[in-house]
Amino acid sequence: MPPHVSADRSPAQPPGRGPVDALIRQARRLRGEVDAVRRDARGDASDPRGRWERALCDLALHQLNDLDGHLAQLRDGPPPVPAAPADEPRAAAAAPHGALLGRVGSAEWNLLTDEAAWSGELFRILGRDPAVPPLTLDELPSVVLDEDRPRLTAMVTDCLVDAKPIDGEFHIVRPDGAVRAVHMMGEPVLDADGGTASMWAVLRDVSELRLSQSAVRETRDSLHRHRHRAQTEHRLAVEPQEAVLPPWHGSLRLSRRGRPRLDLAAHHLPSSTGAPLGGDWYDVLELADGDTLLGVGGLTGRRPDVAPGMAMLLGALRGMAMAGARPGQLMTWLNQLLEATGQPALGSAVCCRYRPGTRTLTWARAGHPAPLLFRGGTGRMLDAPAGVLLGATSGSSYGQAEETLEPGDLLLLHTEGLTPRQESPHSRAVERGDGTTVAHRLLGLAPRFTAARCAQECVRTVVEEFGGSGRDDDACVLVARVTT
Structure with missing residues (x-):
């Protein structure tokens, strides 16, 4: 979709392909080095430290994969909204689950016409048919988990009423029943009089990233428990021995x-x-x-x-x-x-x-x-x-x-x-x-x-x-x- 222009600032010019290509090469080289460290990390399931090391490497790889995909999108520019051919739902369904280009989408909600414009990636993130009109701001909470709806409502209200940027996370339920974690960043687009004409946002599927972060926390806690148990056993062994x-x-x-x-x-x-x-x-x-x-x-x-x-x-x-x-x-x-x-x-x-x-x-x-x-x-x-x-x-x-x-x-x-x-x-x-x-x-x-x-x-x-x-x-x- 075309870039958004706010009345109080001019649009930023996209960076040249050369610098972005250099960043992509650096990111991929670093990803390869992290992957090598991951392969060398101890993988014994009975070793808490080994599980923690591998979980940290997996988290770093998820973040570097995302970075690589984001830089590629920055270099290539946003793809057009699909024309919604008859076989589009099947094509969307065939996209790899969690594929890089399906993790970041964008949207704009026009407050004057109550229309919404979504990128193709956002349709894939939410698992929706591109042939069906995108959800309006009033309809968007219908795909959000009940416990996360107040958070989404508060973010949108702060953006539209107080012109505050949106930066938050919530969970959506896809039509197939899958629950995905989505991170949303957005801001109001102002008209010539300084009023809010529309809201623009970038939505990112962070489900795999959150799973990796959860694995790191769990393995870290397991490592702490293992060390505490080892220290306790050591103390129970040392104190009687030193006493006698x-x-x-x-x-x-x-x-x-x-x-x-x-x-x-x-x-x-x-x-x-x-x-x-x-x-x-x-x-x-x-x-x-x-x-x-x-x-x-x-x-x-x-x-x-x-x-x-x-x-x-x-x-x-x-x-x-x-x-x-x-x-x-x-x-x-x-x-x-x-x-x-x-x-x-x-x-x-x-x-x-x-x-x-x-x-x-x-x-x-x-x-x-x-x-x-x-x-x-x-x-x-x-x-x-x-x-x-x-x-x-x-x-x-x-x-x-x-x-x-x-x-x-x-x-x-x-x-x-x-x-x-x-x-x-x-x-x-x-x-x-x-x-x-x-x-x-x-x-x-x-x-x-x-x-x-x-x-x-x-x-x-x-x-x-x-x-x-x-x-x-x-x-x-x-x-x-x-x-x-």
Whole structure:
């Protein structure tokens, strides 16, 4: 339709084809770059961040597609109103749903003659037959959703009475029942006396754009909920673990005089994948009879209740050890405890009782790698007694082993999460309980352990070796060195 001329200003001249063509090329180049980013975005449906990234890219592509279509219309000029041949309704119906050239239409309503003039695109947006006269301003609300009619009436009234520009959105119902979101921008056209002679408007179908914006909001909210849940689970795991694990920051020497002492150090290595903490634990406890309890272990899984389960297990271990239970009996009772809990779980552990007077180490294990003993610059894995995973078999019994230590000996206990999943012996350790893969790497650190001045330096060596290895699980390491 011809451009509208307001009495108080001259019509703007359309830009030349050269500058518009340059803008179209820039828009299309940018659209291609955004599409490449979209293809590279993570598309895992279970990943909230990936869904959010793809939704943002989809929104940007919708906006760039619209921009490309609008620039093409600016370059080519508005098409004429169709002559409404007999087959026009079928042609309009055959137009692609949401096609670019069908997203922006224009209209003018003459207030003096009560006539309306629509562009062909507006007929397609509203799904109306071009052979039927366009709707007048009084008839236009009939195709608008009931809840949006007051908004449209207010915009039109403000434009016609107060000469305010129209800039608003409403929903229309097409004859086929489809609901579309339409954004309307318009202004009054004044006559020579300054009165409003007609109203001119551009209407844009923004349905796909609003769907993309809705998808961005939903995926953003989903990402926020996912992060909040992850933070909550992390807090539920960390707080019980920090409450029960010994809060060491450096070496700890047992204080009894006149007897060989242990130089102790331990460290918890978090998962390098950022996953919630698991149920791995370590513990050292000086008992009433002067013996020292050393232990490491873990519960399987990453549920929020794993860390409280670990705290329960560790509390029971301490209580039974203080009551005088030997390591083999401890494992038997812990197995019965896991069987009796309302949340069945599997666990592994190694428990050692060290007697300073004789330097005797008595120990037992439950589906866990055996302790490593370093002496004279070399290391070996202690011969392991029988012992299945805690909670795996009802009525299991656990054997004990003894080892006499010497001054300068270093004992290293660890959980299975030190190695990455592809290297982890976890699946084999469930059956054999040896953990030979990680043990081989630890035994290779014997020269560095020998040169270390204290247990804390040995722990630091382990952290340097395994801290950046891409572990999927958290892990614990405990070092005890016999001192003179």
